Amino acid sequence: MFNNIFLLMRQELALSVLVFLLLFIKIGKERSNTSILNFVNIALFVNLIIGICFVGKGELFSGMFATNALIILEKNILNLAVLIISMQSFAWLKNHDQVIEFYLLIFTSLLGMFFLISSGNLLIFYLGLEMSTIPLAAAANFDLSKRKSSEAAMKLILSSAFSSGILLMGISFLYGTSGTLTFSILTAHISNNPLQLFAFILLVSGFAFKIAAVPFHLWTADVYEGAPIAVTSFLSVVSKAAVLFTFVSVLYKVFQPIASTWYLILILLAVVTILIGNLFAIRQDNFKRFLAFSSIAQVGFILIGISGSSVAGSASLIYFILIYVFSNLAAFGVVSLVSALTGKENISDYKGFYKTNPLLSWVLTIALFSLAGVPPTAGFFGKLFLMMAGAAKGNYGLITFAALNMVISFYYYLRVVKAIFMEENEAPIEKLGIPLVSKMAMYICVAGILITGLASMIYDYIYSLSFGL
Amino acid sequence: MNLSLLILVPLVTALAILFAKGLKQIRVIGLIGAVAQLSLATWILKLYMVERAAGNSATHLFESNYSWFTTLHINYHIGIDGISLAMILLTSVIVVAGILVSWTMDKLSKEYFFLLVLLSMGAYGFFISLDLFTLFFFLEVAVIPKFLLIGIWGTGNKTNSAMKLALMLMAGSALVFVGLMGIYYNTNTFDIVEITQMGISVGVQKFFFPFAFLGFGIFAALFPFHTWVPDGHASAPTAASMFLAGISMKLGGYGCLRIAALMPEAANSYSWIIITLATIAIIYGAFATMMQTDLKYINAYSSISHCGFVILGIGMMNKTSVNGAVIQMVSHGLMTALFFAAIGMIYSRTHTRLVSQLGGLLKVMPFISTVFVIAGLCSLGLPGFSGFVAEMTVFMGSWQNPSGDYRFATILSGASIVVTAVYILRATGKTIMGPISDEHALLADATWNEKLAAGLLIIGILIIGLAPFLINQLIMPSTNILMSPITKAITLK
Numbered sequence: 001m002f003n004n005i006f007l008l009m010r011q012e013l014a015l016s017v018l019v020f021l022l023l024f025i026k027i028g029k030e031r032s033n034t035s036i037l038n039f040v041n042i043a044l045f046v047n048l049i050i051g052i053c054f055v056g057k058g059e060l061f062s063g064m065f066a067t068n069a070l071i072i073l074e075k076n077i078l079n080l081a082v083l084i085i086s087m088q089s090f091a092w093l094k095n096h097d098q099v100i101e102f103y104l105l106i107f108t109s110l111l112g113m114f115f116l117i118s119s120g121n122l123l124i125f126y127l128g129l130e131m132s133t134i135p136l137a138a139a140a141n142f143d144l145s146k147r148k149s150s151e152a153a154m155k156l157i158l159s160s161a162f163s164s165g166i167l168l169m170g171i172s173f174l175y176g177t178s179g180t181l182t183f184s185i186l187t188a189h190i191s192n193n194p195l196q197l198f199a200f201i202l203l204v205s206g207f208a209f210k211i212a213a214v215p216f217h218l219w220t221a222d223v224y225e226g227a228p229i230a231v232t233s234f235l236s237v238v239s240k241a242a243v244l245f246t247f248v249s250v251l252y253k254v255f256q257p258i259a260s261t262w263y264l265i266l267i268l269l270a271v272v273t274i275l276i277g278n279l280f281a282i283r284q285d286n287f288k289r290f291l292a293f294s295s296i297a298q299v300g301f302i303l304i305g306i307s308g309s310s311v312a313g314s315a316s317l318i319y320f321i322l323i324y325v326f327s328n329l330a331a332f333g334v335v336s337l338v339s340a341l342t343g344k345e346n347i348s349d350y351k352g353f354y355k356t357n358p359l360l361s362w363v364l365t366i367a368l369f370s371l372a373g374v375p376p377t378a379g380f381f382g383k384l385f386l387m388m389a390g391a392a393k394g395n396y397g398l399i400t401f402a403a404l405n406m407v408i409s410f411y412y413y414l415r416v417v418k419a420i421f422m423e424e425n426e427a428p429i430e431k432l433g434i435p436l437v438s439k440m441a442m443y444i445c446v447a448g449i450l451i452t453g454l455a456s457m458i459y460d461y462i463y464s465l466s467f468g469l
Numbered sequence: 470m471n472l473s474l475l476i477l478v479p480l481v482t483a484l485a486i487l488f489a490k491g492l493k494q495i496r497v498i499g500l501i502g503a504v505a506q507l508s509l510a511t512w513i514l515k516l517y518m519v520e521r522a523a524g525n526s527a528t529h530l531f532e533s534n535y536s537w538f539t540t541l542h543i544n545y546h547i548g549i550d551g552i553s554l555a556m557i558l559l560t561s562v563i564v565v566a567g568i569l570v571s572w573t574m575d576k577l578s579k580e581y582f583f584l585l586v587l588l589s590m591g592a593y594g595f596f597i598s599l600d601l602f603t604l605f606f607f608l609e610v611a612v613i614p615k616f617l618l619i620g621i622w623g624t625g626n627k628t629n630s631a632m633k634l635a636l637m638l639m640a641g642s643a644l645v646f647v648g649l650m651g652i653y654y655n656t657n658t659f660d661i662v663e664i665t666q667m668g669i670s671v672g673v674q675k676f677f678f679p680f681a682f683l684g685f686g687i688f689a690a691l692f693p694f695h696t697w698v699p700d701g702h703a704s705a706p707t708a709a710s711m712f713l714a715g716i717s718m719k720l721g722g723y724g725c726l727r728i729a730a731l732m733p734e735a736a737n738s739y740s741w742i743i744i745t746l747a748t749i750a751i752i753y754g755a756f757a758t759m760m761q762t763d764l765k766y767i768n769a770y771s772s773i774s775h776c777g778f779v780i781l782g783i784g785m786m787n788k789t790s791v792n793g794a795v796i797q798m799v800s801h802g803l804m805t806a807l808f809f810a811a812i813g814m815i816y817s818r819t820h821t822r823l824v825s826q827l828g829g830l831l832k833v834m835p836f837i838s839t840v841f842v843i844a845g846l847c848s849l850g851l852p853g854f855s856g857f858v859a860e861m862t863v864f865m866g867s868w869q870n871p872s873g874d875y876r877f878a879t880i881l882s883g884a885s886i887v888v889t890a891v892y893i894l895r896a897t898g899k900t901i902m903g904p905i906s907d908e909h910a911l912l913a914d915a916t917w918n919e920k921l922a923a924g925l926l927i928i929g930i931l932i933i934g935l936a937p938f939l940i941n942q943l944i945m946p947s948t949n950i951l952m953s954p955i956t957k958a959i960t961l962k
Binding site: 312315369374375376380384385387388391392394396399400403404406407410411414415417418421422423456459460463464 | 537538539540541543606607609610612613616617620621627628631632635636639640643644646647650651653654676680
């Protein structure tokens with residue numbers, strides 16, 4: 001029994017140990033930020049290795065906590081993302097007074113996500129979701145001297161509370177109509193009766209809030225802009241990824257009986273999400289807002305992939321998120337470095353960036369190309385496979401729409417590239433000294449962007465683990 | 470013979486450029502890579518001819534097929550026939566010439582040469598692909614370098630031109646993608662060879678052909694989606710213009726041809742639209758050229774007109790016309806690259822491309838002026854140059870189509886040659902003859918690298934022009950194989 005717990009929950013346990021270690025360090029004598037940061041990064045790396053080492057399958061606590069190779073992979077993707085974010089925030093956290101608190105919040109949130117992904121029961125699902133959201137609201141406030149940061153935290157906590165309320169209502173309706181909270185038993189009780197459909201719609205709305213699908217996206221732009229970039233990248237990559245992983249398994253497994261209903265809902269959500277995300281992204285000048293809206297559009301593409309409801313659907317989702325981790329974090333990495341060292345966060349500040357910072361410019365450009373879906377970057381494969389999965393049902397109108405929207409998204413990504421390479425600026429961002437850790441994070445991201453796509457075994461591996469309807 | 474070498478050589482060149490230091494090293498590496506590629510292509514040509522002479526009548530030679538994304542049935546399947554080999558040869562010649570022309574590019578030279586080589590790699594990969602996914606992959610690989618080349622090193626309103634070009638080409642590939650999805654989900658494969666054997670049902674063809682054909686058509690400057698051509702070409706630096714017109718537009722023509730061959734029934738039933746658009750492009754391009762005052766715009770608009778012939782040849786869907794379309798692609802590639810090279814040489818000396826400000830250049834730069842005249846004469850289709858052979862073949866093929874409307878389109882297109890003659894003769898006359906302005910009187914003639922580049926392209930033009938049987942020997946068997954099931958299918962109906 002205990003062996004089992006140690007093996008199956010080792011990722012959660014490792015993270016908890018890390019949290020406690022950080023607490024002890026906090027209580028102990030004062031240490032320099034650099035040493036703490038180095039310790040955390042090494043610990044995160046060890047954590048990632050622990051996660052990769054052993055692939056097991058099983059259930060704990062009478063089905064409340066489930067794990068298998070796919071779930072372990074998903075958790076590893078999250079671990080990797082957090083490691084990269086942590087390395088990238090080096091320049092920002094080096095001079096911050098509350099480094100340990102920041103990591104405590106982030107790790108607790110990550111722990112919550114692990115439980116969310118592993119949940120086999122609506123209770124633990126809700127518990128994980130809340131555990132992952134509430135620390136983030138505090139973390140969003142971490143630019144302690146900025147008003148915008150606390151505004152962002154306020155908006156985040158209010159909107160998440162609201163969405164949790166909706167979600168909880170959906171859950172209680174589900175419980176009321178089926179009498180169970182366990183996923184595996186629940187499936188048999190799901191049908192098209194109105195109350196359950198209503199519950200389902202509430203549930204989807206809750207999910208849509210977390211992944212910032214239109215029309216539940218209104219909180220994102222302000223929160224992303226106000227929060228520190230490390231938190232923004234955590235929100236837009238890790239937290240979205242965790243919820244999407246859960247979303248697809250809930251849809252494919254629990255709500256399997258009403259697949260034709262959620263297919264329509266997904267299509268609808270996808271169309272509005274892509275369109276609105278794209279149209280708003282065109283007009284942004286603040287880099288963080290820009291990435292916020294562009295990531296809304298990305299979620300739209302993910303929804304298209306999910307709507308395919310085949311093995312390829314969930315495989316392309318996980319594959320895309322892996323790529324998205326690399327590409328979005330590479331972009332955020334450059335932005336966070338520039339913001340930490342110069343305080344500049346606008347796209348117009350990046351004019352003439354290439355003349356002073358060629359390396360950063362190329363990293364940012366490759367990242368944006370990957371987000372736009374240009375070969376040979378991985379983003380090309382990621383987006384294409386999502387759309388291929390979506391086209392499997394023969395919905396070619398939707399695919400045409402998505403493909404043409406890729407052109408719109410192309411426009412705004414290229415706009416940034418244009419500013420970097422082609423436009424003149426009297427006072428460009430000066431040459432920045434890049435800390436070694438941040439540089440390593442960038443190289444990891446770029447390597448990920450270039451390799452994940454071309455190396456087909458990664459997709460094939462994910463496919464072999466995935467599940468369809 | 471492993472065709473992957475054709476991708477590998479540019480890849481190695483590009484990586485070597487990344488590690489080189491200074492313009493001198495970079496350009497030498499670039500040239501070595503390009504020449505190596507040209508020799509490789511020539512060697513493949515030799516092997517190909519030997520194989521064919523030995524009686525190997527397979528559709529594609531030197532095939533190799535590796536599974537790429539196994540779970541999605543995506544293969545890295547490569548192989549060539551005469552058509553793709555002609556395109557590969559064309560590309561490798563233009564790449565050598567382009568690198569020679571950029572010999573003194575000192576602004577961000579590393580990035581410049583890297584992007585040029587990357588662009589050519591996309592083109593090579595595109596031409597050897599026998600898998601639609603790989604084809605699409607390489608098609609898009611070639612888009613971004615164009616955007617950066619124009620936007621960074623261009624002249625005039627460069628950022629807008631670059632953006633317009635990139636977005637229109639991306640829209641084109643989006644349409645191609647939808648078409649490919651349709652093919653994929655109705656045949657369960659991306660493999661061109663398998664799809665050709667299997668055939669696609671007529672209903673599916675009719676639905677998805679417009680997407681794919683139009684998508685590639687945008688690359689090939691199909692009217693009314695030609696608007697990226699003039700601005701893009703005019704703003705681009707010399708080598709990029711050469712690559713754009715000489716290689717990139719050929720991606721479109723080649724793609725159109727492959728799509729038409731994959732979906733022959735649909736191509737046949739939509740042929741009237743294709744031919745109408747092509748005829749409009751030919752006439753409109755010719756007349757629009759008349760109004761231009763900038764040499765690069767003149768060549769860019771005339772490219773629209775000339776690429777119209779490619780589409781016309783494909784739209785007519787018979788062996789001779791398709792043969793003509795392929796020759797026209799090669800011929801136009803060489804000719805237009807030569808034209809852009811000459812314009813670039815003139816511009817780098819006089820710093821103007823406006824016809825009105827030029828004159829009498831023959832006196833100070835006899836070599837460049839001669840090149841300019843040769844390019845012009847080839848463009849207007851003078852016998853002895855490649856343009857004549859190509860357009861003649863297209864006309865002959867088109868005339869074989871007995872329908873009166875199609876013959877009318879052929880006559881109209883043929884008449885456009887007169888307009889071509891007007892603008893070409895006028896532009897050359899004004900630029901080269903007449904009095905020379907004082908500020909241009911002391912300019913120097915071409916340097917060795919420019920002479921070499923121009924010489925290479927002129928040799929290509931003359932080979933096709935004087936000995937058309939050589940290129941026919943290469944591509945005719947393949948167009949015959951490509952078109953014979955189609956002709957059958959059409960006559961059966």
